[in-house]
Amino acid sequence: MNDDILAEVRRDYVLSKIRDGERVDGRKFDEMRKIEIQTGIIEKAEGSALVKLGNTQVLVGVKMQPGEPFPDAPDKGIIITNAELVPLASPTFEPGPPDENAIELARVVDRGIRESEAVDLEKLCIEEGEKVWLIFIDIWALDDDGNLLDASALGAIAALLNTIVPAERFEIGDDFPLPVRDLPVAITSLIVENRILVDPIKDETSVAKNFLTITTDSEDNIVAIQKSGSYLLPEEKFYEAIELSIRKAREVRKLLAEV
């Protein structure tokens, strides 16, 4: 019960800050937290990345193996994205199969990678109609201080950039780097009090879970959108969020280019 009262006091404080045009951690409304990307930290994985977005931490691992292609794309590799919100990452996460939040997170990350055609899947055909490379992207949340989605999306593309296709292990020729040709970046904002707060921290999401994620590719095209949360989005806020997301994604993409 005490926790509830404290949470409510905290919520009121966060809200009053926002109304005053400020954020609890001193950031501007359109300012991302500090981003750190480390790649190749799991040697057993074909590719991996640890992303820190402020205090939010996500580990993404990529594993690959040959498998059967989909009948409607016999000459293309397959991407399978999964996210686990494991209980070590937050007091509110529970063990068990992925819930709707984990599923949504994985699917939105997946859409950004798929629709930007970041991975050249045609180069992952081993034998048309018989054998192609399967890419498993597994997103492991380590610490949730808000905006796991952007951290996960960033981790996924960083891990892919770092992936070596393990052809030798399966005796199908020489190992080669995964052909990555675009850098999709997801930018999530919180829409609250008629304001747009980019990269919200957990404290801010306690006010309202009104998320809008916009993923763009290297040419500023929009490749994925997800409005998440039970709220009504004013049209003009949507347009503002598009502009903001394009601008922020360009900044983040520069960091990715250095990976």
Place this chain on the structure above:
Amino acid sequence: MQEEVKLIVDGRRLDGRLPDELRPIKIEAGVLKNADGSCYLEMGKNKVMAAVYGPRKVQPKHLADPTQAIVRYRYNMAPFSVEERKRPGPDRRSVEISKVSREALESIIMKELFPRSSIDIFVEVLQADAGSRTACLNAASVALVDAGIPMKGIITSVAVAKVEGVLVLDPMKEEDNYGEADIPFAFFIRNGKIESIALLQMDGRVSKEELLQAVELAKKGAMEIYKLQREAIMKKYKVEEVEE
């Protein structure tokens, strides 16, 4: 190989529609006996049935919220609804659709009027042909009205796709499969006016400008669907349309 399919010829789509035309829509309210509210809806080849139960006691009890009603939404596809039999039960896609659809409706349902209750919305896709989530939301919306659930307005949903570089309203299966983008929308409509966006998803690739055009196209389509939703409700309750 996909390029062989020509989806737009002389400005007309495969089924003869212009880019800004909807598929034929049929809506009927109050079609199930057991449910508190229900609706059968066809949108092109989509055939969906929505039922609303509630406000009622929450089962299981521990899910009850002492301050407001909980809203649950289940989007479910029948195994025979698609070309290749779909294994019954929720898959990841249905879980996501159920989540965002629930959130869209939750945003206009006056939940605070029914503490410790649940409002359960079940939508069964009997036949799917692209845009089933939009058809389901439109049906659910009418079923909620039929059940007498107090709402701030109504939700009306429609998708826009980009096909061979052209934005088209309410895409059918072929356009969804081979198109460059799919953007499902749902709008909150109050007093016959679009107020805001209740559901928005997108996958594909569009420019900023195209996205803005897509919103306009979707709004046009939504207003047409809204009129049909209204008519279906009026018909069920035998209300003569008054000249406004």
